[in-house]
Amino acid sequence: MPKPAPTTPDSTLxxxxxxxxxxxxxxxxxxxxxxxxxxxxAILAKLPPGTDAVTVYRTLNTFTRKKxxxxxxxxxxxxxxxxxxxxxxTERHAHRHPHFVCDxxxxxxxxxxxxxxRTLVRSLGVGAGYGVTYAEVVLHxxxxxxx
Amino acid sequence: MPKPAPTTPDSTLxxxxxxxxxxxxxxxxxxxxxxxxxxxxAILAKLPPGTDAVTVYRTLNTFTRKKxxxxxxxxxxxxxxxxxxxxxxTERHAHRHPHFVCDxxxxxxxxxxxxxxRTLVRSLGVGAGYGVTYAEVVLHxxxxxxx
DNA sequence: GGCCAAATGCAAGTCAGTGGCATTTAGGAT
DNA sequence: ATCCTAAATGCCACTGACTTGCATTTGGCC
Numbered sequence: 001m002p003k004p005a006p007t008t009p010d011s012t013l014x015x016x017x018x019x020x021x022x023x024x025x026x027x028x029x030x031x032x033x034x035x036x037x038x039x040x041x042a043i044l045a046k047l048p049p050g051t052d053a054v055t056v057y058r059t060l061n062t063f064t065r066k067k068x069x070x071x072x073x074x075x076x077x078x079x080x081x082x083x084x085x086x087x088x089x090t091e092r093h094a095h096r097h098p099h100f101v102c103d104x105x106x107x108x109x110x111x112x113x114x115x116x117x118r119t120l121v122r123s124l125g126v127g128a129g130y131g132v133t134y135a136e137v138v139l140h141x142x143x144x145x146x147x
Numbered sequence: 148m149p150k151p152a153p154t155t156p157d158s159t160l161x162x163x164x165x166x167x168x169x170x171x172x173x174x175x176x177x178x179x180x181x182x183x184x185x186x187x188x189a190i191l192a193k194l195p196p197g198t199d200a201v202t203v204y205r206t207l208n209t210f211t212r213k214k215x216x217x218x219x220x221x222x223x224x225x226x227x228x229x230x231x232x233x234x235x236x237t238e239r240h241a242h243r244h245p246h247f248v249c250d251x252x253x254x255x256x257x258x259x260x261x262x263x264x265r266t267l268v269r270s271l272g273v274g275a276g277y278g279v280t281y282a283e284v285v286l287h288x289x290x291x292x293x294x
Numbered sequence: 295g296g297c298c299a300a301a302t303g304c305a306a307g308t309c310a311g312t313g314g315c316a317t318t319t320a321g322g323a324t
Numbered sequence: 325a326t327c328c329t330a331a332a333t334g335c336c337a338c339t340g341a342c343t344t345g346c347a348t349t350t351g352g353c354c
Contacts, residue, residue: 114271124261129291136285144276199334
């Protein structure tokens, strides 16, 4: 039988036409294992000590441009990154999904299961001349841990 | 006949129990005249020269806490403020409304006319234990000027 | 192995926003 | 009208996220 489509950081990078370097492999690995979107300090903490923050910032910018990852903001002023942009493993996962922000502890979660209703943009009645690319939906509230 | 309910910065501040100071009156005035959410540098530019930025930051934090204004983020890393939080002139306007961000020029607009469907949060099927306070909806795209 | 654009690492800079503290002031009490 | 005090201001320095410049290293192709 054919290979079961491993989808390693390595293969993802090659498929996107990016060079395979330690930092890139590391960042992709961290993000694919993370349960929720995390910020740069958190990513850095899971990478080998001594990893340069600037390189990680540049790596994440590259990934975002290439749509290997997507980013969200919580209430604070930093970006949180999560694996799975448009070029994610399964094309089915390639849509924008809603997020949940806990305003108590600041954590952000992807509501990957949910889909933003296609009717939403329509129902808001945006004026003519506006070209809507996508809708961003962030639910604010309190998570079970802070409940 | 009775006074036609002027709703000046002065009256708004008094009604909220805040002291009436030049900076506060100025900030409220600027925001109430602004057509779209603007950031601190833009607010500062419309205030008398020499106005202290720190004071404006603190003023905006106070206003946000008291819900005299609301704030949104565009693609950049700064907050944009707009008049009209929960304690706005008309109570009818007191809901959270969707926003539009032009990813080309960075401007943000309030879609004040539109209402976020009450069914939205429900339809996303948030897990038990999550207490949703409100939903944030931001449409991304290109505005008529950049179209 | 050798080449070279791409990626990295380090220093330094930018920019939004905050904290500390002495001074001023709004506005109720007198 | 004057006094008093907590609240607000102004100024300084600071934090933290992110960027820019540049010299050095390296992935990947020949």
